Amino acid sequence: MELSRASTVNVYNTRGRALVRVTITQVAVHAGVSVASASRALNGQIASAKTVAKVQQAAEELGYVADATAQSLKLGRTNQLAYAVADIGNPVYVEMMTAIERVVSASGYRLVLSSTGTSSSSVDVVRDLGRGYVDGMILSPLRVTDELLSALAKTPTPVVVLGRLPDSATLDTVRADSITAMRLLVDHLVEEGRGDVVFVNGPSDTTPGALRRDGFAAAVAAHPAISARSVGADDFTIAAGYAAALRVLQEHPRPDAIVAANDLIGIGSIQAATDLGLTVPGDIAITGVDNTELAGVIRPGLTSVDLGAEERGRVAAELLLARIEEPNRPAHTVTVAPSLVVRGSSRARTQGPAVSPPSHRTEASDLNDERAAR
Known part of the structure; x- marks a missing residue:
C-alpha cells in the first residue's frame, strides 16, 4: 500500500529524527514526485527549480541522508582521500595535514586521517586501499621496507609518498632535503665558534634517521678541525631526546653543541641542559630540525x-x-629545499630569525644533485 505524505512523516520521522533509514523512495512520496525526479533533484542533475525545492524540503523534513556507499558505487568515487602518518601527534605531520586538507577540500574531497605507527602497519594501510574506501592516499612512511614497496606496486589506488623511495619505485614523491639541512646546521655552529658537536639522532633504521645521520657525517667531514660524534635516542620524541641528551651532557669533556635530529629531540635536549644547571647557548648550543611552532615558543627559541x-x-x-x-x-x-632559522639556542644575540624561504625543485634537478653527491 502506498503511504500518504502524512503517514510517511509519522512513520519515519519523530521530532526531526528518523526511526529507520529514510530511502529516496520515501522522499519522492513525501514530495509528490517520481523517484527518478527525486534522484535528479538530489544529485544535481536536470530538474525544475520547483521540483528541486520540493524534494530538498521533503528530504530535510524526513531526515534523509544519502547512502554514501551507493553513491560511490554509482559514481565510481568516494570523494575521500587518506593521509597516513606514523604519529598523528607530531607537529610536522599536523602542519602537512593542514596544507593537504586545504588543497583537497577545495576540490570537493574529504580528508581521512590514519596513524600507521610501525612499518608493518604502513603495509596494512596500503593493502586496505584495495577495499575502495578512498580515491587516493598520501603516505608518509617512517620505514620503507621491501614489503611496503611491494604493496605500493600492487595497489590500484593512486598514492603519493612523502619521503624517499628507491629509484625503481615509479611513484609520485615529495622529499625533504635532510642532507642540506645538516650542512646548514653544522656550518652555522662552526661560524658560532663551536668545536665539539654531538648529533642526537632518532632511530637510524628509519628514513629520516638514516638521511640525517648521513647528512651530519658529510657536513662534519667538510670541517676537519671540529670534533664530532653521534648518539641515538630511542625515538623522535621530547622524552627520548631528554634521556639521550642527559647522558651526553654528563660526559667529560662535555660537548659545546648538540644537533638534534628533530625539534622534539632538540626541546628535550634544552630541558636536559636546564635541569643540569647549564645555560643555553652559553654552555651548550642546541639546534633542531623541522622548524615547528614549538621551536618558536620555547625559551630560548630553538634554532x-x-x-x-x-x-x-x-x-x-x-x-x-x-x-x-x-x-x-x-x-x-x-x-x-630547506632553510635555516636562527634563534637564541645557538647564539646569545640574534637580529631576529634568519630565514631563507624554502622552494621546491623538479625531479630533474633532484637527480642532478644526487649524481653530484655520489
Whole structure:
C-alpha cells in the first residue's frame, strides 16, 4: 500500500529524527514526485527549480541522508582521500595535514586521517586501499621496507609518498632535503665558534634517521678541525631526546653543541641542559630540525632548519589530485629545499630569525644533485 505524505512523516520521522533509514523512495512520496525526479533533484542533475525545492524540503523534513556507499558505487568515487602518518601527534605531520586538507577540500574531497605507527602497519594501510574506501592516499612512511614497496606496486589506488623511495619505485614523491639541512646546521655552529658537536639522532633504521645521520657525517667531514660524534635516542620524541641528551651532557669533556635530529629531540635536549644547571647557548648550543611552532615558543627559541612541511603537504596534495585525474601521467619527484632559522639556542644575540624561504625543485634537478653527491 502506498503511504500518504502524512503517514510517511509519522512513520519515519519523530521530532526531526528518523526511526529507520529514510530511502529516496520515501522522499519522492513525501514530495509528490517520481523517484527518478527525486534522484535528479538530489544529485544535481536536470530538474525544475520547483521540483528541486520540493524534494530538498521533503528530504530535510524526513531526515534523509544519502547512502554514501551507493553513491560511490554509482559514481565510481568516494570523494575521500587518506593521509597516513606514523604519529598523528607530531607537529610536522599536523602542519602537512593542514596544507593537504586545504588543497583537497577545495576540490570537493574529504580528508581521512590514519596513524600507521610501525612499518608493518604502513603495509596494512596500503593493502586496505584495495577495499575502495578512498580515491587516493598520501603516505608518509617512517620505514620503507621491501614489503611496503611491494604493496605500493600492487595497489590500484593512486598514492603519493612523502619521503624517499628507491629509484625503481615509479611513484609520485615529495622529499625533504635532510642532507642540506645538516650542512646548514653544522656550518652555522662552526661560524658560532663551536668545536665539539654531538648529533642526537632518532632511530637510524628509519628514513629520516638514516638521511640525517648521513647528512651530519658529510657536513662534519667538510670541517676537519671540529670534533664530532653521534648518539641515538630511542625515538623522535621530547622524552627520548631528554634521556639521550642527559647522558651526553654528563660526559667529560662535555660537548659545546648538540644537533638534534628533530625539534622534539632538540626541546628535550634544552630541558636536559636546564635541569643540569647549564645555560643555553652559553654552555651548550642546541639546534633542531623541522622548524615547528614549538621551536618558536620555547625559551630560548630553538634554532632549527625548516624542511618546508607546509609546502611538502601542498605539493603532495596537488600531485595526488593530478594523478587521480590523469592516472597514466609520468611519475614526478619534487624536492623542497630547506632553510635555516636562527634563534637564541645557538647564539646569545640574534637580529631576529634568519630565514631563507624554502622552494621546491623538479625531479630533474633532484637527480642532478644526487649524481653530484655520489
